[in-house]
């Protein structure tokens with residue numbers, strides 16, 4: 001097998017060789033105006049090595065990938081009590097589905113679809129102000145990445161709020177079912193802001209290290225919880241494309257509508273890939289292709 005830097009350089013070249021980049025998210029202008037023809041990848045290993053290729057230092061909107069960090073904090077705060085409010089089954093529906101939430105009386109299917117992440121955000125927010133909650137989330141992400149240069153993009157957050165009709169519908173429905181502790185506007189404001197964190201692929205791969213489960217790195221959460229977060233990423237991390245991603249790649253992973261994907265190779269590595277064009281499930285098109293090839297070439301599938 002060629003060394004990892006060579007594999008990444010070849011992957012980067014091959015991803016750029018075709019122009020089927022997919023379509024960027026169009027629901028807010030800040031994402032709609034991103035050039036789809038970009039690709040970056042970063043890998044951090046349990047041994048502390050970092051490998052990158054392509055646009056690995058370009059910041060992008062991590063969006064739903066922050067749901068992993070919020071869930072880790074919510075579980076740290078509330079433990080298994082959280083599961084009274086949100087389930088842990090794959091949704092088989094779009095990430096912003098309204099119909100499923102009604103059919104299931106306001107208990108979202110899992111913490112990685114929008115309704116579920118609104119609930120975990122609400123849980124972390126309970127008893128605090130949005131400012132403190134966002135500071136806690138940012139602090140967690142920065143500590144995980146060993147990098148203080150990670151920030152919330154206020155323009156993206158404002159735009160999410162201005163265009164967030166569907167998320168408002170989900171939050172109000174949750175409130176009507178008694179599954180929101182805070183006013184919908186307050187919880188959503190916090191949710192929109194943590195989704196609006198910008199990171200590069202390098203920063204995201206670094207931030208994912210706490211999910212690797214190894215004695216070689218500082219521990220941020222307990223091993224049983226790491227395993228459970230990984231299980232949820234595998235089964236629910238790509239919305240209604242989760243089965244397809246598990247089939248093609250075979251790694252626990254979480255995607256965001258900004259075109260990022262964070263994948264974990266248990267015991268070995270954290271991988272972040274970014275390419276803003278999306279496939280029909282709203283997951284990065286080239287990012288998924290690249291992950292599939294990398295996992296195959298490195299023999300990294302967990303199966």
Ligand SMILES: NC(=O)CC[C@H](N)C(=O)O
Nearest residue numbers: 063064095114195256257
């Ligand atoms: N899939 C995503 O990344 C969705 C996150 C986005 N902020 C939303 O709420 O719609």
